[in-house]
Amino acid sequence: MAAASIGAANTAVLKDPKAQIQRFQGLRSSGSIRRVDVSTVRSSASTVVSAVSTPVKPETSNEPKRSKVEIFKEQSNFLRYPLNEELQTDASNINEAATQLIKFHGSYQQANRDDRGPGGKSYQFMLRTKNPCGIVPNKLYLAMDDLADEFGIGTLRLTTRQTFQLHGILKKNLKAVMSTIIRSMGSTLGACGDLNRNVLAPAAPFVRKDYLFAQQTADNIASLLTPQSGAYYDLWVDGEKIMSAEPPEVANARNDNSHGTNFPDSPEPIYGTQFLPRKFKIAVTVPTDNAVDILTNDIGVVVISDSDGEPVGFNIYVGGGMGRTHRIEATFPRLAEPLGYVPKEDILYAVKAIVVTQRENGRRDDRKYSRMKYLINEWGIEKFRSVVEQYYGKKFEPFRELPEWEFKSYLGWHEQGNGAMFCGLHVDNGRIGGKMKTTLREIIEKYNLNVRLTPNQNIILCDIRRALRRPITAALAQGALLQPRYVDPLHLTAMACPALPLCPLAITEAERGIPNILKRVRAVFDKVGLKYNESLVIRITGCPNGCARPYMAELGLVGDGPNSYQVWLGGTPNQTTLAKCFMNKVKIQDLEKVLEPLFYSWKRQRQQGESFGDFTTRMGFDNLQEIVEKWEGLVERSSRSNLKLFVDKETYEAMDSLAKLQNKNIHQLAMEVIRNFVAAKQNDKSE
Template sequence: MPQEWNWKDIVEMTGKPSSVEVLKKDSDYLRGTLAECLQDPVTGSISHMDTRVIKFHGCYEQDDRDLREERRKQKLEPAFQYFIRTRLPGGVVTPSQWLALDEIAQKFGRGTLKLTTRQTFQIHGIVKRKLKPAMQAMNAVMIDSIAACGDVNRNVLCATNPHLSEVHRTVWQQALDVSAYMKPKTRAYYEVWLDEKKVSTTENQEPFYGDTYLPRKFKIAISVPPVNDVDAFANDIGLIAIIENGKLEGYTVAVGGGMGKTYGDAKTYPRAATVIGFIRPDEVNHVCETIAGIQRDFGDRSERSQARMKYTIDHMGLDRFKEELNSRLGHALEAPRAFKFDHNGDRYGWVEGEDGLWHLTLYIEAGRVVDDVLLGLREIAGVHKGEFRVTTNQNVIIARVAPEDRAQIDALVAKHGLDGYRGASGIRKNSMACVALPTCGLAMAESERYLPDLLLKLEAILDRNGILDAPITLRISGCPNGCSRPFLAEIALTGRAIGRYSLNLGGNFTGERLNTVYLENATEPEILAALEPMIANYAKNRLEDEKFGDFLYRTGVLSAA
């Protein structure tokens, strides 16, 4: 950010700064009064400023909404609690790190782990007095939560398994590099959580971000065709690896993806990223920073609902955005290279890598590592010699297994019932759900707690029509902010109120096309009644290898805009 950047510049470009912009500027580079608030024993909460600041440290303040009314009657404050989201580019952890996160969840949280759609972990149910010890325990095993949330570049996604090939390893390293390159430079995290002594300085503590950081969150994902497991087009920057003769030539670049919208506000909408060019591997850090710099300088800092880069691009116009990018780079991007995706889900079961090691992908319903799933993965981590990979579809890969160790892993998987992927339906294996109730303050309806029941009812319809194995993407989000990336799914439910959802249909199986609203504010019986005849027609009249979302368009159930 230019040294002369100030409030006058912000006002002239985007209008009066929002209250969040003021809070960020007043936070002393993300320190706020967190250190003092964490020591206050009177309340389980923190100050209003610090609820914003703590997000940049990878934490959210929440409360148990199931208990709100009862606590209100008892004249008690809400049951405040926090979750920590880790920063793990590419979602890679060692067995010892997995066990450490498990132990942190047992000791400081609610005793479970959540695998997220951002390819990382969340530990929920941590009360304020346990936050700092939990952070320090993570740091002891070389894991942090810096920039996992907040108005900065967040956890960088990449093709799930970096050990399938040399190209996958290179892409993972690229994700690590760009994550480190764009990480905030402030020492606030280390001072607040790890007791690093603050050093007085007059130097600019954030040479790129400045003291107001980005207007909104910023997301980068790297995919390796033909698999789009990271949903590249849902991100502010999607990098699509171009491989020729087994060699990584570079990346086709897409910009301006984002899932969230606000009901009743036509100015907000989901947007799939737009392809703008091609870059070489050695250009990635600089190009990503330059694109983020345009968002930093032109993004709306007055109205947060308009502050994502998708709106910046649409307000500027794509041509103007590309002109600004070319000007800052000093050259135009090369023409985009062609690519082809065949799906955006996970491949379950065993897969052999180029080096002869094996990788086992397990289905984890809604990413909930609880009960026997928790115990099973704990026991596997105790004997596994390789690594774990968290996928962006909320599943886990037991990676880098030697051929002679497969039988032991298989036995533990079967012992704990983790082999459900073998008999799972096509829609179950391609389902996702966000956390939603009872802890997410934005949730309007159930999501991860509702997914198991909805799956059973949809599976019954599919089974009656003889297509239980048909792969169909299903995603549920408790609100329209879209953390489960619902607007790219073939079937999606987004919460409107308790027991009511918008039904969106028609995304494609590769994650390249947005779906469209079919029903609004619908109950479960209304949703199932709408889907059953479509599924029956699909079973009878689909073409060979035709996916459900494509079928809906071909048969006129949905019409292209």
């Protein structure tokens, strides 16, 4: 039976999702949609076609064990039921099944853990947008800014996957907020749930072939793996399809079933009724640019260009992931590893083959082990590659050699390459509120700017005429959006997840706690004699799920109890090395007892140019543990001069207010001003 006609003989199965999946599995087991004829395989001048066949699962009389979420998905009529009914009730919350399904639509049900009154839980919803490459049109930014004030808690949050989060949305307002986002050139579809999440790419708007190609590829992958059933539009805009046209190559790749990848005649040709076993993350970048934390993704895609700078293909990494569970050693963070190389015209087919391999073989009985990293860890990369090749229809070519990775923040002013400029702005913890929010709104609206969000919770203003650089810089400073040289270096690479009070998984503080933790780290730096311009990558999460990617940090703090953290050490500044757990159950008040001896040893025993992460790895945890245990403390360096003795009261109070606005103490701010003044004078002399 031809693949295109399978299912057409009995379209009634579409009304019964369980029958649909059982029928498809039966067809595959019987070999009806098995492919061994390579005459239909896509051809490529740079790829050797091999006679590979679609994997066939053995027949089994026992229905495999599945988690509760798998049952919810199967019975949902492609993400509709019972969410559609629950949204109509007067209750402030939705039931368990709907809570799982609304994630696919881009929302999490939450309860404010700081507000537990006699009336019960204070239910609200978090919405997350889907912004491939972090691209945000002007209209969408202004809409999100309005929605935060009208329906949210008055702040926007930038995430580590280049998206917005709105917090505090009430159930009765969900449809109004969702429909506004959709009609403002945005989407939340697939921002959460068991499917492909937002696809990362470098946010910098360089007019360069490789960057433009990476961003277009990320957008195409996002479109390929977007749910197709229409449930999202049925629920939030009454069935109206408000979608931009996708490139024909995306539709061709999605509909291609040459190797048994699809559910024929299904509203969801790639996902079927069950979608994926767990969330799935993809990033695309260019060589050297590791702004996307490429090795932490399920799939990492790297543009390969020829000697003329023309993109010709892609290296593919697979198997990264950050989540783990405390005290269960079988769960762990993992770095992605090389899978192979494909020509540029095959990237969508290769990505689809990887996704389908995970769809068919990832665990669905225990969600702790359902990410693709566990499948690859169990199988090994050779077996995994072999199965993917059967769905892909070709052999992967050898992985191309790559230069060293670098972390690139793109903060400050840069040339785009087309005569315009862009300005990268640091946002502490990605939280935009207060005067900062008002200032950004005014600038983006006044100058009609588009923006981009970075994987490090920062924002980029794009397409700025040169003549506007000075007035925009002055306006930004009024909103505490400073040029990077005025921001404490520790803040520039630090990240934290939202954690308490809204995240139900949070064990302790992260976003609310990191400002004070960074102040304390700076104080320890001062105490042990580390210079102000020295820094390290610090990331903090309120639980072990790793949303701020702490397992790649030089110093990662992972919540493991009330006011308590695991300390992870050994990541590198370019995010290519996995950190390891150094200590458990470190109380927040005891942090200096650990950090002071570590930073002092780094100051005294490091090799030239050695980062803190590399230093801790070279020293070894046993030696570091001994140093911490034997540490008797360091005599405080000479007391600081009292700034009040040197400035008038009005100036002191103004500096104190500015310091608090920037999450610094007044001494730190004064030292920054002096350093910048001296540096400017030295530059003037040299010019």
